[in-house]
Amino acid sequence: MKKALLALPLLLAGAITSASAQVEIGLKVSPSISTLRVDSPASLGFTSDGSKLGIGGGLVVDYFFGQNYAFSTGLQLTSKGGKIAYIDQTAPGNANLVTRTQKISLQYVEIPVTVKLFTNDIATDTKLYFQVGGSVNAAVAGRINGSKFYTDPATGSEMKASKHFIIPDAALLGGLGVEYQLGQSTKVFGGLSYHRGLFNIERYFDKERTNMQGVTLKNNEVALDLGLKF
Template identity: 65%
Template sequence: MKKLLLAMLTLGASAGTASAQVEIGLKLSPSITYLRADSPSALNFQNEKSKLSLGGGLVVDYFFGQNYAFSTGLWLTGKGGTISYRDRDPASVSSDPSLTREQKIGLQYLEVPISVKLFTNDIATDTKLYFQLGGTAGGVIATRINGEKRYTDPSNGNAETESSKHVIIPDLSGLVGAGVEYQLGQSTKVFGGISYHRGLVNIDKYFDKDRGFQDVTLKNNEVALDFGLKF
């Protein structure tokens, strides 16, 4: 009995080792990003323009079945966009918002994806479809307001602030994606797809803390094309 149990455990361990496979690669992701803005109607925060960004980084797929993989890595990602809002006129004695202002916000994040990839069987020779579901956790490493590292606010006594102080550091996003993967050789694969990253966290810190605006929400959104090579 002991010999039978030992044989079964050895066989199970061998099968687990055989089925586990790690694929590592690099990806490049041009994207369109924008900010989902929300506020009370008097402030009228709106998304005005999207932003073209370029990101990429390391991709790691750990297969725990023939067609199932835990996918992670380390990505450098550009985000942001242009927003508009109603603000007070510094030339007026009234504190009511009467002017429309715009801010172009540029953000750069380091992100770690935490997701699952589901692969189909071959739909053509050495070609599979994949579907990705999960999220990303990241932190901002660079910020620009209107292209500058510092921002001067004309409606706040021309007070100057560091652009990095306008947003909180952490960010979380939901991630869904799909694409095609093609095997070039024994261990080399290329892939291409599209992914949507929906920000889950209010990243604003400036309007709430420095301007005293209530209930202002800014969240990242990104639609990316993903092109990569796995070794």
């Protein structure tokens, strides 16, 4: 009995060490190119008119439930958006039409919900990984044409740029990369990921412009993921 009691702390210590070894925590930075997928009635002429460069990053947490399988999540700040063009009135009450553009910049807090699949070593201490899943996102800031406020030239009304868009978003996420072990517990990784937005984030035209119903804007992002795990 005494031997069993003496062995218990050692067993608990071993279990804690084993459990902690299954979790890898790190930081990453992600330069990205984002665009907006646009849809609208043909008469409104909404189109995607350019991309946006951004940078994000944050915390990465990989929980391994097998030697080469991990649940990957974290907490990250990302930059998304793009440039759109559309056909609109030239001024309040004027039936003449003009093409307008908006450069949209949005910041999101993002929580990935993904699985990472690792290969065996393809070279010394080097593995490939594949990442699949999604993310839950919340918009925390927004700008149109570089400003936090936007005055609609067709109506003269001004409101916060962030009010043009809904707060929640979700995305499908797919990626691949390479991970290299530097030491006993230190790893570096680099890869590419694609984030395909699922929600229509636009709310201004449907709510404030009754003559511009049916506009859909969805996020698209390709990111270069560079990070270090401890």
